[in-house]
Amino acid sequence: MxxxxxxxxxxxxxxxxxxxxxxxxxxxxxxxxxxxxxxxxxxxxxxxxxxxxxxxxxxxxxxxxxxxxxxxxxxxxxxxxxxxxxxxxxxxxxxxxxxxxxxxSSLQYFSSKLNIPWDDVKYVSAHGRNLNIVSNIIFNKKIFILTSGDFGPDSICQTLTSKGLGHLNVSVGENLSYDDERIVEDEARVIAEMSFDGLSVMIVHNDDYISADEAYRSIKDDEFVTGKAPMTKSEVRTVSVGKLNLKSDYTVYDIGSGTGSVSVEAALKLYNGTLYAIEKDDEAVSLIKKNIEKFKTYNVEIIRGTAPEAIQDLPKPDACFIGGSSGNMDEIINAVLKKNPNVNVVINTITLQSLNEAINCMEEYGFKDVEIVSVAVAKSKKMGKYDLMIGQNPIYIINGKGSDVL
Missing domain, CATH: 3.40.1010.10 (Tetrapyrrole methylase, N-terminal domain)
Structure with a gap:
């Protein structure tokens, strides 16, 4: 033995x-x-x-x-x-x-140097891993990162600064326990300009993190910053996001994002994922940015343009929501399937013509488990002493899973 x-x-x-x-x-x-x-x-x-x-x-x-x-x-x-x-x-x-x-461990040692507990720290490693740093940080109060040569403290802080998170406090440890040990604490935007050994460690402090409870609620329509751009309403949005069958590490497209209501509500479920909001209208893009800031969903990347051209350089999606196709539904679905033949697609339509086009696309490209849901919502409105039910336009929600036809 x-x-x-x-x-x-x-x-x-x-x-x-x-x-x-x-x-x-x-x-x-x-x-x-x-x-x-x-x-x-x-x-x-x-x-x-x-x-x-x-x-x-x-x-x-x-x-x-x-x-x-x-x-x-x-x-x-x-x-x-x-x-x-x-x-x-x-x-x-x-x-x-x-x-x-x-x-x-380096986590124990570094926490002791900072005089902080480590039992509430989320920890991740960038060594040989595809690390979604932004999602990890926005959903955690404290996150410990084992950095790498390609993804060091300065590089990570540059990413945070570019996403509007340069104000976050960051602690970096280099050559821990040795005579040349170096510990730096400052805002991310400052550390982004420094240089460190690749095999360093860091803790990002985010007191304004997103609580996990946010993913379990349906956001009211009046919570969003709105304008003239179209918005998927609360009840329809809840059903549509549910049909995407999201997992926390998914890459998701929201094509025709409008105000970004679907983008935000879906992004709140992507603890380790990224959502790409594709939108061609300048006013709508401005609204998406405001809603990202309001809900702190910095894991949403805005792509200014029209699909399918705007998605050509994006990573392959696990799920795709199409709220507006600008008349390019067939081309969009074809492009999405070429990136991932097994992608989960949800399409929202108002007109019967768009409904027919969506159904034809699902059939043509061999989607599996196709489902069509008609949602008609009426909401109460106070009229003096009475409550009247005010109907909204019916919405058709078509969803299916791609197959290996392409």
Whole structure:
């Protein structure tokens, strides 16, 4: 039976390592890890294997003849660590007994330096991940970020500043626990102009974050900033957004956004996603901007133009709402399906001609689970002592899921 220890080395400075980790390292026959992990522990007679690739490490141990192996990982073995992949593989071997030994993580250390608790911090990593930084920040009061060379503190703060979030307070930690440790606290717009080591950490503080409860309510029409641009009314908007079958990390198009009411209500459900509001009218674009600011939905990107041309350079959508097509419905649906053949599409129409066009498009492009809903809403209005029901125009909501026809 082989014994494998995955040993967290902690924040970096060895004085922060606990005795259990040091004793285990001394007892191991073979030490495994990246060069910077191994450099302080190489001694005569101890076998060493330099690698940070989970598959290579597991194969090496499976084929090796040592009795005890120590895999050295940075930080805590349970916090964005190589341990996750290694543990999953080695647990399948009957002749290997596995134990993880924890350590101080960068989140713990940095929070202690800032004298703040970390039990209410949302944490994410930019290491090899497609991180939606804006959505993560607007929905959380405090968010801890493990930055990367391509997505460092300055780059992240530049993104925040461009989205109107440059006023947020940010704390950055560089070379934590070492003699050249550097901790900077300032507004995002200031930190955007600084330079940092790629492998830094940061905490963004957002006291004006969006509560998760906002996603569960239906927004009243009079809460929106309105003008002459069309707006999808509350009851129809609730049904339409529901038919999009959103998940928190979706990429969503709102084509013909008008005032942005659908964009805002959908964006409040995208904790890790992005919504693209496509609108050609200047006045409507101005209203969308005002409603984004009012509801703090900075995960909405406004695309000024007419679809399908305006969506050509956008990432593929998981869901698409079409509130206005400018006579280009067929071309829009064709373009959306080319980006994602399995996209979920919801179309709102008022006229029978547009309804017929939408149905024909669904049939032509082989949409699955097509559903047509007619919504007729009447709302009460006070007339003296009486309440009268005032009818609104009926709306047709057509939705379906794309197939692999294209």
């Amino acid at each position: 082989k014994k494998v220890y995955i040993i967290g080395l902690g924040i970096g400075n060895l004085s922060y390592m606990h005795n259990k980790a040091k004793e285990t390292i001394r007892a191991c026959d073979c030490l495994i890890g990246a060069k910077r992990m191994l450099k302080d522990f190489i001694v005569s007679g101890k076998q060493v294997y330099e690698s940070s690739n989970a598959e290579s490490i597991c194969n090496y141990i499976a084929q090796g003849d040592c009795k005890t192996y120590g895999i050295l990982v940075s930080g805590d073995s349970g916090f964005y660590s190589l341990s996750k992949k290694v543990t999953k593989t080695l647990e399948t071997y009957e002749d290997i007994q596995l134990e993880n030994i924890p350590a101080i």
